[in-house]
Amino acid sequence: MTFELDRRTLFRGGAAAGLATLAVAGFEESVTAATLQGSLPSHVDVVVVGGGLSGLVAARKVAAKGRSVLVVEARDRVGGRLLNHTLKGGAVIEAGGAFVGPTQDHIKALAAEMGVHTFKEYVQGKNVYISAQGKKQLYTGTVPPDPLVLLDAALLLKQLDKFASEINVDAPWTHPKAAEWDSMTLGDYIRKNAVNKAGILNLIAAWTQPGFGADPDQLSLLFVIHYIACSGNEATKGTFELNANTTGGAQESRFIGGSQLVPLKVAQRLGTRVALDAAVHRIDQGSTKAIVKTSRGNVTCKQVIVACPPPLVLDIDWYPQLPAQRHALLTHMKMGRLMKCDAVYSTPFWRADGLSGSGVADSGATRTVFDNSPNDASVGVLLSFVGGATWQKYGTLPQAERKKAVLEGFAQMFGPKALKPIEYTEHNWPHETWTRGAPVAVMAPGTMTAFGPAIRRPFGRVHWAGTETSTYWTGYMDGACRAGERAAAEVLAKL
Numbered sequence: 001m002t003f004e005l006d007r008r009t010l011f012r013g014g015a016a017a018g019l020a021t022l023a024v025a026g027f028e029e030s031v032t033a034a035t036l037q038g039s040l041p042s043h044v045d046v047v048v049v050g051g052g053l054s055g056l057v058a059a060r061k062v063a064a065k066g067r068s069v070l071v072v073e074a075r076d077r078v079g080g081r082l083l084n085h086t087l088k089g090g091a092v093i094e095a096g097g098a099f100v101g102p103t104q105d106h107i108k109a110l111a112a113e114m115g116v117h118t119f120k121e122y123v124q125g126k127n128v129y130i131s132a133q134g135k136k137q138l139y140t141g142t143v144p145p146d147p148l149v150l151l152d153a154a155l156l157l158k159q160l161d162k163f164a165s166e167i168n169v170d171a172p173w174t175h176p177k178a179a180e181w182d183s184m185t186l187g188d189y190i191r192k193n194a195v196n197k198a199g200i201l202n203l204i205a206a207w208t209q210p211g212f213g214a215d216p217d218q219l220s221l222l223f224v225i226h227y228i229a230c231s232g233n234e235a236t237k238g239t240f241e242l243n244a245n246t247t248g249g250a251q252e253s254r255f256i257g258g259s260q261l262v263p264l265k266v267a268q269r270l271g272t273r274v275a276l277d278a279a280v281h282r283i284d285q286g287s288t289k290a291i292v293k294t295s296r297g298n299v300t301c302k303q304v305i306v307a308c309p310p311p312l313v314l315d316i317d318w319y320p321q322l323p324a325q326r327h328a329l330l331t332h333m334k335m336g337r338l339m340k341c342d343a344v345y346s347t348p349f350w351r352a353d354g355l356s357g358s359g360v361a362d363s364g365a366t367r368t369v370f371d372n373s374p375n376d377a378s379v380g381v382l383l384s385f386v387g388g389a390t391w392q393k394y395g396t397l398p399q400a401e402r403k404k405a406v407l408e409g410f411a412q413m414f415g416p417k418a419l420k421p422i423e424y425t426e427h428n429w430p431h432e433t434w435t436r437g438a439p440v441a442v443m444a445p446g447t448m449t450a451f452g453p454a455i456r457r458p459f460g461r462v463h464w465a466g467t468e469t470s471t472y473w474t475g476y477m478d479g480a481c482r483a484g485e486r487a488a489a490e491v492l493a494k495l
């Protein structure tokens, strides 16, 4: 059963749903009801394409300056890659983006303003590592204690941090070594520099598969270095540790009630400035206006902000056509492949065994595992990120076979109790029409140096938002907020 199906069941008021469940579903229903019903306005100052976090933040900034704005969203909900899922007992977990950490100030400030609070990811106790040979080891910290990879891992992370410290996050293609770094993959670099090449490639995939939905051989080294450089803010340089760590890094905290509460609350305030079920299929622009054509009708405006995932921009008919460099950039930006698989237990039983619920495995369906229990630990939830090559192997299986592989992986880490969840749920993002992958669009070699400068370049009346256009925390909720704020400032300056 997919999350979408569960959500619809809840909206119909399933008898088994608890009070908390109904409260969350009821809130989303009330937000949907508050959005624009009936005809779209014929004219506004700004149309925002996409009601994910980035588009909603942009619209909020435009509205705050007294300009008329309309968000047109293809789905019947807001939030895009943020999607809450209510478990049978009423607790909420996330099917999409969830974690926040230090230097992600923009999403944290917005959430605080919306009254959505964070709680710390559970980290007490030991993490579990399952080696390629099936050997189980307990450890603390970020890197599993495999003596065969430790030295290579330390050297690689040191090098990546050094390279990232030299990058201009606004224009990574200007680094003197940009061409060299963009001519190879992260995998090529590892093969060239590591002693235990296979070992470190396999270990680093436990970072790239959840982080990019891709493997080291699919990612340009320059793109990866830039991504690390972006994992910070204006005051703190991005580092691998800020990106990959739980404590002190991007996985440090989650939102009480689920991250989708943030876009839902922003949309609630925007009210009739949001139109759902309004997929944009064509954008015309001329010397005095732009016309955005949607499945609910056309809207004429002065400026447009496009805030949908890069590959989806190519599905829109553009008159005039997109500039060649932007078209080429979007053609080369592929969504990662990632799904989240969650098993629910009556308690987080691993905690009593002194385990944090975090794990890394060299193979199988549970390569990167987190404790995904709600704040009050009313149930225990184990989460496996199934991404990249692991998605290719398990994400494409029938659900029953994937579930079996995921539960067996959890059992290898946390014992046989893991085989008997009270609930199992998953969300397969590459199958989502309006996202088509997760968590982010990635770049292979040759993309960033050839086409990167087009990433934020406005096209006439059209400006670009979406997390992929951010200069800090691109790929993350924080980047989505930042990109929305920047695009709003661009159009406000032109109105």
Ligand SMILES: Cc1cc2nc3c(=O)[nH]c(=O)nc-3n(C[C@H](O)[C@H](O)[C@H](O)COP(=O)(O)OP(=O)(O)OC[C@H]3O[C@@H](n4cnc5c(N)ncnc54)[C@H](O)[C@@H]3O)c2cc1C
Pocket (backbone or CB within 6 Å): 049, 050, 051, 052, 053, 054, 055, 072, 073, 074, 075, 078, 079, 080, 081, 082, 095, 096, 097, 098, 099, 100, 278, 279, 280, 281, 307, 308, 309, 312, 316, 338, 339, 340, 429, 434, 435, 437, 438, 439, 440, 465, 466, 467, 468, 475, 476, 477, 478, 480
């Ligand atoms: C499984 C997963 C795990 C993640 N983990 C984290 C995490 O832990 N922490 C973190 O910070 N981030 C995480 N992310 C990434 C984070 O969710 C995204 O960076 C962020 O939500 C992107 O927001 P956005 O507004 O840029 O894009 P989106 O959320 O993709 O919003 C784009 C919107 O555009 C709409 N749209 C598309 N085409 C059209 C069209 N033609 N017309 C109208 N509307 C259209 C879509 O329906 C969508 O609502 C994760 C994402 C996923 C999926």
